[in-house]
Amino acid sequence: MPFVDRADAARRLAKALNEFSGKHPLILAVPRGGVPIGAIVADALGGELDVVLVRKLGAPGNPELAVGAVDESGWTYLTPYARRVGGDSTYIEHERLVQLDTLRRRRARFTPGRQRANVAGRVVIVVDDGIATGASIIAALHSVRQLAPARLVCAVPVAPPDALRHIAAYADQVVCLETPVDFGAVGAFYQKFPQVSDDEVVACLRSR
Known part of the structure; x- marks a missing residue:
């Protein structure tokens, strides 16, 4: 190691x-x-x-495997294998919204009142x-x-x-x-x- x-x-x-x-x-x-x-x-x-x-977007049934990631603006990156592991457009959009909500909460938690x-x-x-x-x-x-x-x-x-x-x-x-x-x-x-x-x-x- x-x-x-x-x-x-x-x-x-x-x-x-x-x-x-x-x-x-x-x-x-x-x-x-x-x-x-x-x-x-x-x-x-x-x-x-x-x-x-x-926030990473976890694969269906395997949240530790990233099929993509989203930033605070909502911009989303998808890995080349996202669809192969079940990440269709409906799943990706749902996961993106879930993670955007987490990002909002994290911003409020980590940097309250801080520019x-x-x-x-x-x-x-x-x-x-x-x-x-x-x-x-x-x-x-x-x-x-x-x-x-x-x-x-x-x-x-x-x-x-x-x-x-x-x-x-x-x-x-x-x-x-x-x-x-x-x-x-x-x-x-x-x-x-x-x-x-x-x-x-x-x-x-x-x-x-």
Whole structure:
């Protein structure tokens, strides 16, 4: 396993992003697991931390398998295999509405009364604790791109090569520390991979 825990992965990711140190980059973390990583990266680079909210669309009967993802605007990315696993248009629309409702509740929970960080004209680094299908990070990158960053970077500790190939079209630069071909789940590449709670996310953002 390449990483001890998220803190270990974050410190190593920050080193790989050292070219942005001192440029006050905006680190946008994908909750929940990306937030503790984003906090360490932001501190190391002298950047600002905020969140980018997206939700994966789970496959029929298998919610852990992403058939797509949706951002807060409602824009939806679908994986090439979505229909093969039962994700027809009726199912996708229902799942999209369910996840949009979750996004609204998460925004209210994570950043109450807080203005979102300004993206326009800045170096923006979107981080998560790892990528499996790539659906969620693609939705996140698309969401940020609409806000006109000067440079959009995707940075993760681990991802399969095929997912990175899809992601490359949505970012100006992709930084990934480990790219195993034999990929199961993100947590398999960490010795310790506890769930990150909503309370931990809120505490992390409030401390900024």
